[in-house]
Amino acid sequence: MSERILVGTRKGTFIVEKQGGRWTPRLAGHSGVGVNFVARDPSTGTLWAALGHGHWGAKLSRSTDGGATWSDAPQIKYPAGARYLAPPEPSEDPDAAPAKATVKSATLLKLWYLAFGSQGRIYVGTIPGGLFTSDDGGETFELNRPLWNHASRGGDLFEGEGTGDTHWFGTPASEGEFAPGIHSIVVDPRDPDRVMVAVSTAGVLETTDGGQTWRSRNAGLRMDYLPDPTAEWGHDPHFVERCPGDPDHVWMQNHCGVFYSADGAASWKLVSAPDQGVHFGFPVAVDREDGRTAWLVPGKSDQHRTTIGGGLFVARTTDGGATWEDLREGLPQENAYDVVYRHALDCGGDAIAFGSTTGNLYVSDDRGEAWATVANNLPPIYSVRFG
Amino acid sequence: MATVELTRHLHSFFPALAEREITVQGATVAEVVRELEQLAPGLEFYLCDELGRLRRHVNVFVDEERVADRQRLSDAVGPGSRVLIMQALSGG
Numbered sequence: 001m002s003e004r005i006l007v008g009t010r011k012g013t014f015i016v017e018k019q020g021g022r023w024t025p026r027l028a029g030h031s032g033v034g035v036n037f038v039a040r041d042p043s044t045g046t047l048w049a050a051l052g053h054g055h056w057g058a059k060l061s062r063s064t065d066g067g068a069t070w071s072d073a074p075q076i077k078y079p080a081g082a083r084y085l086a087p088p089e090p091s092e093d094p095d096a097a098p099a100k101a102t103v104k105s106a107t108l109l110k111l112w113y114l115a116f117g118s119q120g121r122i123y124v125g126t127i128p129g130g131l132f133t134s135d136d137g138g139e140t141f142e143l144n145r146p147l148w149n150h151a152s153r154g155g156d157l158f159e160g161e162g163t164g165d166t167h168w169f170g171t172p173a174s175e176g177e178f179a180p181g182i183h184s185i186v187v188d189p190r191d192p193d194r195v196m197v198a199v200s201t202a203g204v205l206e207t208t209d210g211g212q213t214w215r216s217r218n219a220g221l222r223m224d225y226l227p228d229p230t231a232e233w234g235h236d237p238h239f240v241e242r243c244p245g246d247p248d249h250v251w252m253q254n255h256c257g258v259f260y261s262a263d264g265a266a267s268w269k270l271v272s273a274p275d276q277g278v279h280f281g282f283p284v285a286v287d288r289e290d291g292r293t294a295w296l297v298p299g300k301s302d303q304h305r306t307t308i309g310g311g312l313f314v315a316r317t318t319d320g321g322a323t324w325e326d327l328r329e330g331l332p333q334e335n336a337y338d339v340v341y342r343h344a345l346d347c348g349g350d351a352i353a354f355g356s357t358t359g360n361l362y363v364s365d366d367r368g369e370a371w372a373t374v375a376n377n378l379p380p381i382y383s384v385r386f387g
Numbered sequence: 388m389a390t391v392e393l394t395r396h397l398h399s400f401f402p403a404l405a406e407r408e409i410t411v412q413g414a415t416v417a418e419v420v421r422e423l424e425q426l427a428p429g430l431e432f433y434l435c436d437e438l439g440r441l442r443r444h445v446n447v448f449v450d451e452e453r454v455a456d457r458q459r460l461s462d463a464v465g466p467g468s469r470v471l472i473m474q475a476l477s478g479g
Contacts (some may be wrong), residue, residue: 055396055444055474056433072400072429077437107436176443 005353006047006067006387007361008035008343011379013049015067016353016361023363023374028067037113037343040387043120044137047387048073050111050124052175058111060124062138076124076132076141082106082148083157084128085166086179100165103157106130109175113343115185117192125182127174129153131197133211144211152202152216152233153180167233171200183342184240188247188264196240196265198252203235204265220268223256238282239342240265242291249291249320253284253342255302260321262291271321277308278315278324283345285352292320295347295368297340297354305339312336314352314368330371331362341382348386355381388412389468391419396474401427411470416447417460419470434472435460446475 005016007025013035015028034052041048047063049070060073085101110127117123122134124141130148132141149155155162170178184198193210196217203218222229223236236255243249252259257272257279272279277298287293296315300308307313311333313326332338338356345354352368355361359378362371391409398405404427413419417439424431434445441447441457448454448471454462464470 053433055442056400057436057442059432075429075432077432080437105438107438107440 004387005346005348005363006038006040006383006385007355007378007381008038008049008383009355009359009379009381010034013038013067013070014375014378016363016374023372025361025375025378029063029070030061035382036111037383037385039114039116039383039385041116041120041122042387043116043118046138048114048122048138050114052110058108058126058175060111060138073138074140076108076111076126078106078108078130079143081158082130082143084148084179085154085157085162085164085168086128086177087170101154103161104128104179109177109179110173110181112173112181112183113185115187117187117195118189119192121187121192123185123187123195125185125197127171127181128177128179129168129182129199129202131182131185131211146212147197147205147207147214150205150214152205168199168202169234173200184237186240186242186250188242189244190247196242196250198237198240200238201236202233204237204240204252206265217265218268219266220261220270221252221254221256221259222270225256239284241284241286241294243286243288245287245289246291249286251284251286251294253281253296255280258284258296258321260294262320269321271317273315273324276315276324276326277313280305281340282342283340283354285345285347287347288349290318293318294321295345295352297345299339307336307338310335310337312338312356314354314364314371316368327364327368327371329369330364330373343383343385344381346385351386353384353386355384357381388466389419389464389470391423391470391472394473397430397433397472400433401430403427404430411464413464415460415464416449416454416456416462416470419464420460444475446473447471448473 007014013029016025037050049061051059062073063070088099113125115123124132131144153168154166168180186196188194196206205214206217248264250261259268281298285295312331313328353363357380361375388410411422
């Protein structure tokens with residue numbers, strides 16, 4: 001059973017630990033600063049926080065003493081010459097020729113997600129659409145160029161002008177811009193060279209050679225906002241997670257439903273149950289051993305982004321999405337406007353935890369059967385991770 | 388020597404710059420920022436992005452004038468200038 005929860009919020013990092021049998025939160029750093037994600041590197045025990053300063057930009061912070069003190073880590077920066085294609089902006093010149101895309105120089109807009117490989121590699125997903133890796137414990141980070149230069153986003157703009165056409169669109173999470181972002185990084189525990197990333201908005205890409213080449217992993221996904229719902233690119237995964245003990249089982253909460261794969265994302269199957277409210281949402285958590293068991297916190301459609309009927313519930317499946325149960329005991333069932341962001345639900349064994357935009361933090365010690373409200377008045381919660 | 392004054396917000400991230408007079412020799416804002424980076428490693432990336440441009444929500448004044456060149460920070464700094472580095476008020 002995990003005994004510590006790391007919580008990233010709009011106004012700082014909180015650590016939640018069991019004291020006298022009760023989960024108890026405390027502010028642990030970054031007071032007043034937006035914290036997009038906090039997690040512990042299991043190889044070193046270092047805590048990492050992805051900060052978003054309103055005025056001063058995105059910064060990586062770390063703690064080597066369990067969160068007692070934090071300091072800026074060596075910072076992630078896009079290399080000189082990194083450019084990307086963005087949706088064209090209206091020109092001031094009424095006679096300007098129409099353009100499919102605008103070429104922009106890349107600067108760090110957001111640190112969105114961190115993942116840790118079995119051999120100590122650290123991965124960071126960023127906006128605009130960067131995957132950075134470190135093999136020296138975070139002293140230096142390098143942009144993965146094969147992914148940055150992928151044909152699906154217009155090819156190599158370091159060396160040339162590329163194709164001029166991109167299938168990577170943007171996310172409103174881009175801190176005032178509209179650029180693509182990497183919010184999910186899934187390392188196969190059996191093979192550290194096999195890594196998946198999910199991009200809003202493009203879809204899932206996988207490498208099986210340590211990041212030298214990437215291919216799409218979007219077969220079976222459907223979208224309802226492009227002419228071809230099964231097109232290779234343009235999908236909007238909200239979060240992707242795989243079962244660490246059963247890694248071929250991969251789950252996705254997508255803008256357009258819940259998808260499950262039992263073959264390592266080679267093919268996806270829609271397993272939504274709209275009649276039960278299981279369809280739209282942001283996060284998904286997967287059991288550590290059983291790849292068919294997963295938890296969601298569904299919301300009411302992309303148009304509303306609220307709870308369904310004012311009641312908050314967690315949906316759980318134990319059979320790969322064939323059936324779903326809604327778990328409500330201990331959760332507010334009236335006037336609840338909790339929205340749970342993509343990184344704010346986690347499985348720590350039998351303990352499941354999630355936090356919401358309304359500053360509520362909920363924990364279950366029995367796999368979701370019953371919930372305790374651990375905090376009511378935290379800042380809006382961006383991430384929840386056991387560690 | 389020009390003097391530099393920082394918003395107190397930055398003091399919380401770079402306490403070494405708090406409660407002391409900061410004097411610099413730079414003849415442009417870019418040179419001043421480079422000197423500040425020597426005094427407080429990491430500060431430059433708080434003020435500027437990877438391309439060396441002043442971040443959107445950062446303001447720099449030389450005496451009473453807001454700097455004009457946010458791209459290359461080429462505005463002149465005189466020997467007696469006062470350089471203020473502030474967070475831009477975005478309204479609200």
